[in-house]
Amino acid sequence: MAAFVPGPLQAATPGSRASAFTGAAISAAPPPAAATATARRGAPTMVAAVGTPTKFDRMRQKWGAPAVDESKGDMYEEFATALEGISYNFAEGDIIPGVVQQLDPNGAMIDVGAKASAVCPTVEVSIAQGVNLEDVLTLGDQREFQIIRSENADGELMLSIRRIEYSRAWARVAQLAAEDVTISGTVASVNRGGGLVTVEGLRAFLPGSHISVRREQQEDLVGMELPLKLIQVDPAEKKLVVSHRLAAAASRMTTLETGSVVTGTVRSVKPYGAFVDIGGVSGLLHISQISHDHVKDIEAVLTPGMEVKAFVMNQEKDKGRISLSTKVLEAEPGDMMTDAAAVFAGADDAAAAYHARVEEERVAASSVADDIVSSLDIATLDDLGLGVDLDGAAPTGATEPAAAAAAE
Structure with missing residues (x-):
């Protein structure tokens, strides 16, 4: 079995099977003097095990990149060294921008500006279930993606749009619950215990006791959009509970x-x-x-x-x-x-008779009050020290305390 090459990779010669990018056996001949001198000066070198494809080989083979011109081995070595010196600091959970470069049935190839390739699987392109990749992404789209897995053996980052939509949907329903607003949801299924409803892309539980429809008619609700009130929102426990009855009550109360x-x-x-x-x-x-x-x-x-x-x-x-x-x-x-x-x-x-009777009683009570007021003797009130002029002056003969009390 061939040994590791201690110096820079040699360029292929006619008839040679040596190739750092195809995984073929590398010649075990000693490196030329110039290469040895370069190595002694501390220049970084690429070392590959015989028969083992490099990360770049795997990326090139996976995405159909053209073959490498091995006559420019030193140039590729310097380019690889330069890439190694760039730190992108990607970590799982990070949200990064990316551009859609390629679509296939299994997902989308995303350019995130790094040496590593990035893939967004079809199941991760949307919070909605059963969507087609082409309905969500098109070539050249600029989107935000969340890293859900760091580089694997093929040098790929695993990305997701669904995770971003999921967290934002929970934040949205929490805000709606705090505002106590009526929302809309589509009934996905119904059983004896209640139903499942899609709300802001999330699955919510609708208890049977909170369905404002007779039990024998509840199966007809599947596919219908219902007004709902949020009664429990717990992102940590992933519990989302809604009520149709409360929403109907709120609507009814306004009418x-x-x-x-x-x-x-x-x-x-x-x-x-x-x-x-x-x-x-x-x-x-x-x-x-x-x-x-x-x-x-x-x-x-x-x-x-x-x-x-x-x-x-x-x-x-x-x-x-x-x-x-x-x-x-x-x-x-x-x-x-x-x-x-x-x-x-x-x-x-x-x-109608009740309203008429209430109105008659109101009019009668008002008339009695008017008669009482009109029958009052203003002079008698003055004698009692209770009268007050329209301009607020104290009545004639009133004492200062009485006048002050009357003014109050």
Whole structure:
């Protein structure tokens, strides 16, 4: 087996099989005197094991570079030495710029300005799944890439665009969660426990209890875009949980008006009242607001799954609370317990009558207040030391303390 060459590589001669860039056997003849003198002066030399291709051989063979002119061996040696002297300080995790130089089915060849080649595999070109390489990158594109693996045996850096998009997507959803905004997501799949939704390129879990659609209709949601609220964002644990119900509630809260009649479905009955689902919003129908008559057993009047009409008494939009009433819809006290269906059928008319009655009471109260004010004897107020001139002066005969109190 041939030995290592201690000096600079010799140029190939006709018929010689020596080649530092093809991996062929290198002549074991001693180097010429000039080369020896150069070596003695401390000039750097390239040493290669016989039959072992160098990094440059592998790069040239992989990317189809032209054969090396070995008659210029000293020039290539000096060029390689110059490259060795350049420090690029690349490390895994670094984000560096690069230019797309070549595309093939397995990935893209990227020029990052270093002696080492750099490759971005197809699976790393986008956070989206199942994309085509050509749909993301084109020749000459200038992009940012993250180093996910330092040089391998072939002298290649492994790059990724997906990792950059992934970290930025988490930062984005964290910001959206802090702002409590409603976002959009596409349903990827649904099962008995809930669904998977794509949000900002990330996979989020949508619990079944937070889907504002009846269970038998949930399979139809696949492929649909839903409004969502972010309820848990944890990049460290890679947990992203969203709610369709809260988003629907927020939307509904902006359209609900106090004093309006809404249609909903009784979801649950508690000792203190019933919870009614109003298009994704949960409203409380308190036991005291079911009927004018005393209600002993709520389930004797309202049952889960029952469709009802109710009057919106009050709503706290910041807390997502809605207070409902069927009592104000009764034509006669106790109608909810004797004929609830009739109460719901006449709900709109009853609500209109309620508003008219409230307005009459307001006008009557205002009229009484005006009559009281107009009947007051101003002279009597002056005698009591309570009168004040329009210009703020103290009334005649008023003491200084009384005048000061009146001015206050």
